[in-house]
Amino acid sequence: MKNFSEFDLDAKVIKAITEMGFEESTPIQEKTIPLAIEGHDLIGQAQTGTGKTAAFGIPLVSKIEPSEDKIVALIMCPTRELAIQVAEEVSKLGRFKGIRSLPIYGGQDIGKQIRALKKRPQIIIGTPGRLLDHINRKTIKLEDVKTVVLDEADEMLDMGFMDDIQSILSLVPAERHTMLFSATMPPNIQKLAQQFLTNPQHVSVIPKHVSAPLIDQAYVEVHEKQKFEALSRLIDMESPELAIVFGRTKRRVDELAEALQKRGYAAEGLHGDLSQNQRDNVMRKFRDGSIEVLVATDVAARGLDVSGVTHVVNFDLPQDPESYVHRIGRTGRAGKEGTAWTFVTPREIDHLHFIEKVTRHRIPKKPMPSPAEAMEGKQKVTAERIINLLQEDKHNEFKGVAIQLLEEYDSVNLLAAALQLLTGGEKKEVSVELTPEDPIRAKKRRVDVRSSGRKFNYGSDRRGDGRSGGGYGSRSGQGGSRYGSSSSRGRDGGRDYRDRDRDSRSGGGYGSRSGGSDYNRDRSSSTRRSEDSNA
Numbered sequence: 001m002k003n004f005s006e007f008d009l010d011a012k013v014i015k016a017i018t019e020m021g022f023e024e025s026t027p028i029q030e031k032t033i034p035l036a037i038e039g040h041d042l043i044g045q046a047q048t049g050t051g052k053t054a055a056f057g058i059p060l061v062s063k064i065e066p067s068e069d070k071i072v073a074l075i076m077c078p079t080r081e082l083a084i085q086v087a088e089e090v091s092k093l094g095r096f097k098g099i100r101s102l103p104i105y106g107g108q109d110i111g112k113q114i115r116a117l118k119k120r121p122q123i124i125i126g127t128p129g130r131l132l133d134h135i136n137r138k139t140i141k142l143e144d145v146k147t148v149v150l151d152e153a154d155e156m157l158d159m160g161f162m163d164d165i166q167s168i169l170s171l172v173p174a175e176r177h178t179m180l181f182s183a184t185m186p187p188n189i190q191k192l193a194q195q196f197l198t199n200p201q202h203v204s205v206i207p208k209h210v211s212a213p214l215i216d217q218a219y220v221e222v223h224e225k226q227k228f229e230a231l232s233r234l235i236d237m238e239s240p241e242l243a244i245v246f247g248r249t250k251r252r253v254d255e256l257a258e259a260l261q262k263r264g265y266a267a268e269g270l271h272g273d274l275s276q277n278q279r280d281n282v283m284r285k286f287r288d289g290s291i292e293v294l295v296a297t298d299v300a301a302r303g304l305d306v307s308g309v310t311h312v313v314n315f316d317l318p319q320d321p322e323s324y325v326h327r328i329g330r331t332g333r334a335g336k337e338g339t340a341w342t343f344v345t346p347r348e349i350d351h352l353h354f355i356e357k358v359t360r361h362r363i364p365k366k367p368m369p370s371p372a373e374a375m376e377g378k379q380k381v382t383a384e385r386i387i388n389l390l391q392e393d394k395h396n397e398f399k400g401v402a403i404q405l406l407e408e409y410d411s412v413n414l415l416a417a418a419l420q421l422l423t424g425g426e427k428k429e430v431s432v433e434l435t436p437e438d439p440i441r442a443k444k445r446r447v448d449v450r451s452s453g454r455k456f457n458y459g460s461d462r463r464g465d466g467r468s469g470g471g472y473g474s475r476s477g478q479g480g481s482r483y484g485s486s487s488s489r490g491r492d493g494g495r496d497y498r499d500r501d502r503d504s505r506s507g508g509g510y511g512s513r514s515g516g517s518d519y520n521r522d523r524s525s526s527t528r529r530s531e532d533s534n535a
C-alpha cells in the first residue's frame, strides 16, 4: 500500500492524515485518490469499513482553496448520523488547510443551519430532503459547486430519494466532478450514473481472499423466547468492548434496550422515532463508551463508524442479505477484528441459507452459550477489573480491613466471596418479557452479488504478520484490549458529538416520519422501506 505522501496531495492535508493516525492508504483509497485528483468521475465500491469516506474526502479537501467563500462541494448521504460522521471526517481532513464544512440534515433547527451557512462553508454534507429545503429557501445555492459526492447511493435510492437527488443534481453546473459510492449496482444506480456522471471510471475493490475475514461470523439457533437469555449470556461470555444489537422494529429496540438496562447492562436504543436530540445523545454516549450496548434498527446499519465496536448481534435476522452485510460491517473496521452473531429461529433457517447464498459465505453454527460459559466470562471480567485496580495502586484506605479479614479467614475463600459480590449475580434474576416478532419468511429475490463486493474483509495474511488486513497501516492511539474496561479504551477524540448542536428542535415539520419508515425522511416522497413500519 502507498504512503499518502506518494499522492499528489496538499501538504496540509497530508499533515491532517498523519494526525488522524493513518499510515498507509487502503486499497480503495489507493485507486480512488489519483483518479479523483485528475478529476475523473468515478463509481466506487469496496467492503464496509475500508475507508471510503477518506477515499473521496482526501482528494476533495486537497483540491479546495481555503480562500473560497462559496459552496464548492456537495456530499449527499442517506441518514443524519452519516451526514454528521462524514462531516466530522472531512473537517478533520481539512483542518490544517482551513476548509470549512457543514452537515445539513433534517431534525435540526433550520434557523441554526441558516446561521451556520452564513459562515460560508465550502463543503456541505447533507441528507437530500433537508438539502432541497434549503435550496428552495435559497439558503443554499449550488451554482458554484464543482464536486459532488453521493455516498451510499443505493441506500439513498432505496429510501426513496431518487427524485430529490435528481432535482438537486440538475441544479449543479454540468461542468463538475462527480463521485458515486454504492454497495450494489442495481439498475436504478446505473441509470443515475448514466444520467449524472461523465465517462465514469469504475473503482472496485473486491477481495480475492476470503480465507480470513476480519469478521468472525456465527449463528445461534434459538426460539424467539430464548433470544434474550442467549443475548445476555453472550454479552457475559464475550464481554464486548462495544456492541451493536440489531432489532427488527422500533418496538423491539425499545423493549430490548429496557430489558438490558434492567439486567444491569449499559444499553440504549436508537431508532427513527427518537428526536434528533435523543439520537445525537445516544450516539455520543456510545462513542464515548458511557453506553456499551447500542440497540438499533437498521438506521444504524449503514456507514456508521464507531471505533471499538467488537461485536454485532443480529437479535432478529435481517430481511435482506445486503442489510446483513452492512449490519455486521459495523465491526471489523479499519483492519480490526470483530465478531458477529446472528440469532435464527427454527422457522428462519431457510432465510439464513438464502443470506449465505447471496453473500457466498457459509455462516457456521454455534451452540447457545451455557450459563457456565456466561458465568466464566463475567468472572474473567471481574478479575481483570481487580487486576487493573491493583496496578493503579490507589486502595490504601482498604488495606486495614483487608489485613483484618485475612487474619480471620482463609484468603482463597475471602477473595472468592469478594468476586461473587463483584460479579453481581442478583440483577440477573430480573425477569423480562419481550413482545415476540414474527419470523422472517424466506424471500427469493435476485440480488446483485457480484458487484456488491462487500462480502468479506480482505487480507488473508492478517493473522500472520500481525498487521491489519487489507493493507491498512496501523492506526495510532487505539488500544485493542478485548476485555478492557471502557475507560481503558483509547477515545476516538474527533468522533464525539459533545460539542454539536444539541438544543436543536426536533419538530418544525422536519425529521417527522413518513410512512413509519425508520429513516429521517424529511420529505414526503414515498419510501420502500418497510421493516420498521410496524413499530
Ligand SMILES: Nc1ncnc2c1ncn2[C@@H]1O[C@H](COP(=O)(O)OP(=O)(O)OP(=O)(O)O)[C@@H](O)[C@H]1O
Pocket: 021, 022, 023, 024, 025, 026, 029, 046, 047, 048, 049, 050, 051, 052, 053, 054, 302, 303, 304, 305, 307, 329, 333, 334, 472, 473, 474, 475
Ligand atoms: N488509510 C487508513 N488507515 C487507517 N484507518 C483508516 C484509513 N482510512 C480510513 N480509516 C478509518 O477506517 C474507518 C472506516 O472508514 P469509513 O467509515 O470511511 O469506511 P467505509 O468504507 O465508508 O465503510 P461503510 O461501507 O461501512 O460505510 C474509519 O474510522 C476511518 O477513520
Ligand SMILES: [Mg+2]
Pocket: 052, 053, 151, 303
Ligand atoms: Mg461509508
